Amino acid sequence: MRPGVKPIGGCNFSRGSGFWRENESHLMKFILRILLCLLAAASLAVAEPPAASARIERVVEKSFTVEGPGTLTARTGGGSIEVMPGSGETVRIVAREHIRAASEAEADERLKHLTLTLDRHGNDVTAVAEYDQAALGFHLGSWPPVQVDFVITVPTHYSAELTTAGGGIRLGDLTGRFALRTAGGNLRIGRIEGDLAGATAGGNIVLTSGRGRIELSTSGGSVTADQIAGSAHLRTGGGRIEVGTMAGPIAARTGGGSIRVVFAGPMAADSSLATGGGGIRVRLPAGAAVRLDAATAGGEIETDGVSIALTRGGRHADRLVGTVNGGGPALSLRSGGGDIAIAGS
Numbered sequence: 001m002r003p004g005v006k007p008i009g010g011c012n013f014s015r016g017s018g019f020w021r022e023n024e025s026h027l028m029k030f031i032l033r034i035l036l037c038l039l040a041a042a043s044l045a046v047a048e049p050p051a052a053s054a055r056i057e058r059v060v061e062k063s064f065t066v067e068g069p070g071t072l073t074a075r076t077g078g079g080s081i082e083v084m085p086g087s088g089e090t091v092r093i094v095a096r097e098h099i100r101a102a103s104e105a106e107a108d109e110r111l112k113h114l115t116l117t118l119d120r121h122g123n124d125v126t127a128v129a130e131y132d133q134a135a136l137g138f139h140l141g142s143w144p145p146v147q148v149d150f151v152i153t154v155p156t157h158y159s160a161e162l163t164t165a166g167g168g169i170r171l172g173d174l175t176g177r178f179a180l181r182t183a184g185g186n187l188r189i190g191r192i193e194g195d196l197a198g199a200t201a202g203g204n205i206v207l208t209s210g211r212g213r214i215e216l217s218t219s220g221g222s223v224t225a226d227q228i229a230g231s232a233h234l235r236t237g238g239g240r241i242e243v244g245t246m247a248g249p250i251a252a253r254t255g256g257g258s259i260r261v262v263f264a265g266p267m268a269a270d271s272s273l274a275t276g277g278g279g280i281r282v283r284l285p286a287g288a289a290v291r292l293d294a295a296t297a298g299g300e301i302e303t304d305g306v307s308i309a310l311t312r313g314g315r316h317a318d319r320l321v322g323t324v325n326g327g328g329p330a331l332s333l334r335s336g337g338g339d340i341a342i343a344g345s
Helices: 022-047 104-111
Strands: 057-064 071-076 081-085 089-100 114-121 122-130 147-154 159-164 169-171 178-182 189-193 196-200 205-218 224-234 241-247 250-254 260-261 272-274 280-284 290-296 301-306 308-313 318-326 331-334 340-344
Touching: 057 104, 057 114, 071 081, 071 147, 071 205, 071 250, 081 159, 081 224, 089 104, 089 114, 114 147, 114 260, 159 169, 169 178, 169 331, 178 189, 189 196, 241 250, 272 280, 280 331, 290 301, 290 340, 301 318
Parallel strands: 071 122, 071 159, 081 147, 081 169, 159 178, 169 189, 178 196, 189 205, 196 205, 205 224, 224 241, 224 250, 241 260, 250 272, 260 280, 272 331, 280 340, 290 331, 301 340
Antiparallel strands: 057 089, 089 147, 114 122, 290 318, 308 318
């Protein structure tokens, strides 16, 4: 090796090295060695990056006066969204721009690729943050370099459609119609009067109370609600489902977690609870009249404080079919392997 020439990542490529004296049958070893050395050099470059970028924050605020109920449409590429009840008939928007930049000048440059729309059409308000996906060409690491969090207050009677590519969504005590969607954050929802549809690709969903048609789904987190009055469709790919008080029909399904539901009041329509492997615990109110069909592939079925006129199976069996208080709407319970417990109030 010539003086002053240093091997890269411990690899010697000089013609005097033993490697170059290998015959042609070792060509594949040669190519592999080059690739390994290139990977080593790349890892060194990644391990010693330029000075880390700072986070710079800018805040944009705007308020609109509305004259009655309307709909808020809020959408952001990666930040969080929080919508809370305010006072009066005002929609107030605070947009917090989080910029990965080493200087104010670099932050200004990156903000040129952000389109921030804060607008009103009649009683409807729009708050949208969109970053140009083609900006800055090829990029590594988290994207976009500008993330916008929205903190918004609305009148107590106001609907909302909220979407974020990855942050969490928080919704306060409101009356209206609501649609919430995030690619991976949590949904935290207060007391809702009206229809609600919420979905996350992997976070948890927590609802204080809902009165209306409630549809909540997550690909892997848990779904919990203190109170639901109306109808409920709850789904998770693998987490648990819990409803503290359910007044109305429910369809709940989880890929493997447990399910716990406390029914309140008479059963007015069919309900079904199903899990791929967890347990199911159900509490029925006094006087509840249902047609019960419970089955588990690997656990046992237990009853406590509820009188069932059996047509198939029984306590500690893996299948139980019968009527409670003469029968009524259907209650289907299915577990792929856990126990099922049915209790009376």
